[in-house]
Amino acid sequence: MTPAPFFYSIFGLYLNSNLAIPGLIVLPSVSKVDVQVSFNEFPPALQTNIELKQKIWWVSRYKDENDRPLVTIWQLENGDYWRWEYGDRTEFIIDRKGTQIWANWPNNLTLEDTVTYLLGPIFGFVLRLRGVVCLHASAVAIEDKSIAILGPAGAGKSTTAAAFAQAGFAILSDDIVPILERDNHFLVQPAYPRLRLWPTSVKALYGEEDALPCLTPNWDKRFLDLTQPKYKFQELPLPLGVIYILSDRTTSPSAPFLERIPSNNGLISLISNTYANNLLDKKMRATEFDLLSRVLAKVPLRRVTPHADSENISKLCDVILEDFHKLSNNV
Structure with a gap:
């Protein structure tokens, strides 16, 4: 052929x-x-x-x-x-x-x-x-590692990744984050240079709902092109450094804040945030359970509570960055 x-x-x-x-x-x-x-x-x-x-x-x-x-x-x-x-x-x-x-x-x-x-x-x-376990997440490059930002639909994964992109960080993937185990590391594979955003997220980040182009003529979801100037797409895989799971937003003045997820709850938290987990057969599910158990043994897991006000999105990034650097310095 x-x-x-x-x-x-x-x-x-x-x-x-x-x-x-x-x-x-x-x-x-x-x-x-x-x-x-x-x-x-x-x-x-x-x-x-x-x-x-x-x-x-x-x-x-x-x-x-x-x-x-x-x-x-x-x-x-x-x-x-x-x-x-x-x-x-x-x-x-x-x-x-x-x-x-x-x-x-x-x-x-x-x-x-x-x-x-x-x-x-x-x-x-x-x-x-093909046997690849995927997180339902966005992935951002920080220094020589990546972080995965997880959460259910509407939690703000892509919005948070776009805020990191605005701040000059490279993006590896949006929505699907494949994880492969190589040489005692868990590598996040890059996807393609776009972030998909709902109009409400576009407005929160750019001031107007139509500030970014539509994905298709028949859908109001929009996309951020990471190949344009001032944005970066991470084309090579990076080791997974930390996993952050977004929880429900709050109006608490202490938000955004994060907390460590106990190891006994970690596996359940990860499995509930994998991609296409409702379509797995027994073999796929066993592969997922085995790999995520090993991920938990090496990669820190945090729960992040964002503020309900979208104007605090940059503070959310700052909280994540501060935690990432603390963990990196303790290695």
């Missing part, structure tokens, strides 16, 4: 794509392709009677405005493939080894719409298929 014309590096993997993927940095070539991405194509083995070869694996309990599940996932051909279909009819096929992705979308949507799924849930699942 002749390689498609676009090569990329993302999440520690080399990609080959038949279309240019918005937001990714094109490479001249790569020595080995880990994942092949094919837009507007289906696997030859599934060209016909796809409905006869599938069984439902998982259905989102959330529904869209048309009362359709946000996403439905099937296993096809006795587990050889996974099929994802979103409520808007965007569709992905993934092979069981996480080496090939096929994507299709309806005429009322765009490539940019499809890429928002591809670079989020789809690659999060591909990494899990």
Whole structure:
């Protein structure tokens, strides 16, 4: 097969794509392709009677405005493939080894719409298929290490990372933070040079909701381009130095503040903040449990309580930086 014309590096993997993927940095070539991405194509083995070869694996309990599940996932051909279909009819096929992705979308949507799924849930699942444990987090480079900022949806992970970016720190990843164990270190793999932000976060950081461009014509979420002047994208992996978990915001005058998470609660806290943890089979879950147990033995874990007032976001960064430097000096 002749390689498609676009090569990329993302999440520690080399990609080959038949279309240019918005937001990714094109490479001249790569020595080995880990994942092949094919837009507007289906696997030859599934060209016909796809409905006869599938069984439902998982259905989102959330529904869209048309009362359709946000996403439905099937296993096809006795587990050889996974099929994802979103409520808007965007569709992905993934092979069981996480080496090939096929994507299709309806005429009322765009490539940019499809890429928002591809670079989020789809690659999060591909990494899990390949045995990579991923935190639902943002990752920031501080000196020669990285920190991971965790928390549930809406906790402010991306907003906090963007505040660090404004302060001159390089960003490794947003939303998905893959962790690989190498030479007695846990390395955070870089993603791609964008941060995704809701309009409320854009307004808090830049003064106006439309200060940053929209990700797609059909969605109001926006993105910070880390390739523009004054911003930095960390292109190489860095050791994981500290993990910070964001808790509920408070109006307490003492906020923002942080506290150490006891080791007996640490594993539960980490597992509840991994990516795609509702889609794991027994083997994936065992891999996750084993790696996170070792992470906890080496990497400090902190709970951070932000202030409810978004104007205090720079103070939140200062609290995290102060703690990071204290821990680094004690090593």
